[in-house]
Every structure is written in C-alpha cells, then in structure tokens.
Amino acid sequence: SKPVVAIVGRPNVGKSTLFNYITGRRISITEDTPGITRDRIYAEAEWRGRKFTLIDTGGIEPDTDDYIKKMMLRQAELAMETADVIIFLLDMKTGLTAADNDVAAMLRKSKKPVIVAVNKVDNIGELPPDAYEFYNLGMGDFYPISSVHGLGIGELLDAVFEYF
Ligand code: GDP
Numbered sequence: 235s236k237p238v239v240a241i242v243g244r245p246n247v248g249k250s251t252l253f254n255y256i257t258g259r260r261i262s263i264t265e266d267t268p269g270i271t272r273d274r275i276y277a278e279a280e281w282r283g284r285k286f287t288l289i290d291t292g293g294i295e296p297d298t299d300d301y302i303k304k305m306m307l308r309q310a311e312l313a314m315e316t317a318d319v320i321i322f323l324l325d326m327k328t329g330l331t332a333a334d335n336d337v338a339a340m341l342r343k344s345k346k347p348v349i350v351a352v353n354k355v356d357n358i359g360e361l362p363p364d365a366y367e368f369y370n371l372g373m374g375d376f377y378p379i380s381s382v383h384g385l386g387i388g389e390l391l392d393a394v395f396e397y398f
C-alpha cells in the first residue's frame with residue numbers, strides 16, 4: 235500500500251498551505267475562520283513518480299485556547315498512529331512557541347520518523363540568525379521552506395522519501 239505522510243504542527247504554521255502546494259489542489263482551507271471544525275484531510279500526491287497519501291491535520295477549529303490545544307495534540311497523536319513519516323511544521327515568522335514545544339513533546343514519544351520543516355522562509359538562502367532557536371527543540375536539523383512560494387519543498391520531500 236501507499237506510504238502515508240502527515241503534516242503536524244500548531245495552528246497557523248502553514249500546514250494547509252503546504253498540503254495544497256504538494257497535492258496541487260485547493261482542497262484544504264487556509265483561511266483563519268473561527269468556529270468551523272473540520273476533520274483531517276487526506277489526498278493522494280506524487281513525488282518523483284511515486285504515489286503517497288498526504289494528511290493535513292488540524293483543520294480549522296474554534297478559536298479557544300483550550301479547545302485548540304486539545305485538538306492539536308489529538309490530531310498529532312492520530313497522525314503519529316497513521317503515518318509512516320511525519321512532517322513537523324514550524325513557523326519562521328513567529329519563531330518557536332510554547333505550542334510548538336507541546337507538539338514536539340508528543341512527537342518525541344513517537345517511533346515514527348519526524349522531519350522538521352520551518353515554513354515561511356520566503357527568501358531561501360537568507361535564513362535569519364534567530365532560525366537557530368529551532369535547534370533548541372533537540373530534533374536535529376530542519377528544512378527551510380516557503381509553502382506560499384514553493385521553495386525548499388523538493389528537498390523536504392526527498393528527505394521524507396528516504397524513509398519509504
Ligand atoms: P495551518 O493552520 O497550519 O493550516 O496554516 P495555514 O495553511 O492556514 O496558513 C496560515 C497563514 O500562514 C495563512 O495566512 C497563509 O497564507 C500563511 N502562510 C502559509 N505558508 C506561508 C509561507 O510560506 N510564507 C508566508 N509568508 N505565509 C505563509
């Protein structure tokens with residue numbers, strides 16, 4: 235069967251934007267529309283002629299802190315169970331947050347491979363000095379990407395495919 239890749243991260247890091255870019259579809263909603271709940275979204279994607287299933291976790295959830303945290307961690311847990319490889323997505327524009335650390339703590343318990351990507355690096359080659367704070371997660375190196383501009387995503391998918 236096809237390998238499964240899940241995109242995991244706190245709200246607003248750009249999971250749905252990355253999902254849409256990779257799948258070439260606009261099926262995942264990227265707007266911040268509070269009050270709407272959606273399940274995980276699955277799509278078939280292809281890279282270098284090989285098909286895989288991509289999962290966008292999180293969806294859009296009511297904008298209350300408790301709910302978001304609970305859902306975020308639950309979605310991360312489900313993704314860990316389902317996926318062969320997990321893309322842990324972070325946000326260069328906001329930097330590392332407490333919610334990122336919550337997700338990281340859960341992913342560290344997973345036996346699945348986790349690949350860290352830092353999104354919203356819209357000028358690749360110009361990694362800001364504070365990017366180094368992401369090493370504080372203790373999850374090793376990370377891939378700088380821009381989901382809006384489609385930068386760095388080939389390198390990221392090559393890294394994902396090494397685990398298939
Ligand atoms: P999600 O909650 O993790 O699914 O995040 P979304 O995909 O909905 O994106 C949240 C916001 O970040 C939206 O306004 C996106 O347009 C924006 N965004 C996503 N990727 C990038 C990126 O690579 N660069 C920039 N500048 N903004 C991005």
Ligand code: MG
Pocket residue numbers: 249250251263264291292293294
């Ligand atoms: Mg989303």
